Amino acid sequence: MKIYNLFISHAWKYNSDYYSLENKLNEYKRNHQDFNFKNYSVPKHNPILDPNEDYSRKLLELELEGQIKPCSCVLIIAGMYATHKYWIQKEIELAKKYNKVIIGIRPWGAERIPAIISENATQMVYWNIESIVSAIKANCK
Known part of the structure; x- marks a missing residue:
């Protein structure tokens, strides 16, 4: 069975959407024999690192690159963009x-999506596990 290597965009302080998506993917995997994935995201962080300090930011960018590089697919939850603009832009840059x-x-319920996400996404889907998994299967090698 194919294993999809995924990176799920996340934020340390506001990670409820991340965990909700990860739980939905795991539940889907348990209930469907034709879907398996490995999550390369590391939503927990080293509390010594401050993402607002230049040195720490550079280290975090290198860690982020190490998480995205082996993946076949990057999932970005568009609703987090306004609060985490810098890091989501960095994830998009690395994915590209x-x-x-x-x-x-x-x-x-989102009526508008940030242009940087919709313009760079291979596919946009709704917050529905069937749509998300279908997009993964159709696009991710």
Whole structure:
């Protein structure tokens, strides 16, 4: 069975969407024999590192690159963009640098999506596990 190597965009302080998506993917995996994935995201962080300090930011960018490089697919939840603009832009840059598929996920009830996500996404989907998994299967090698 194919294993999809995924990076799920996340934020340290506001990670409920990340965990919700990860839980949905794990539940789907348990209930469907044709889907398996490995999550390369590391949502927990070293509390010594401050993402607002230049040195720490550089270290975090290198860690982020190490998480995205081996993946086949980057999932970005579009609703987190306003609060985490810098890091989501960095994830998009790294995904493009390594020719990774980007799947943008539109949050429930969202009428507008940041242009940087919709313009760079291979596919935009709604916050529905069937749509998300279908996009992964169709686009991720």
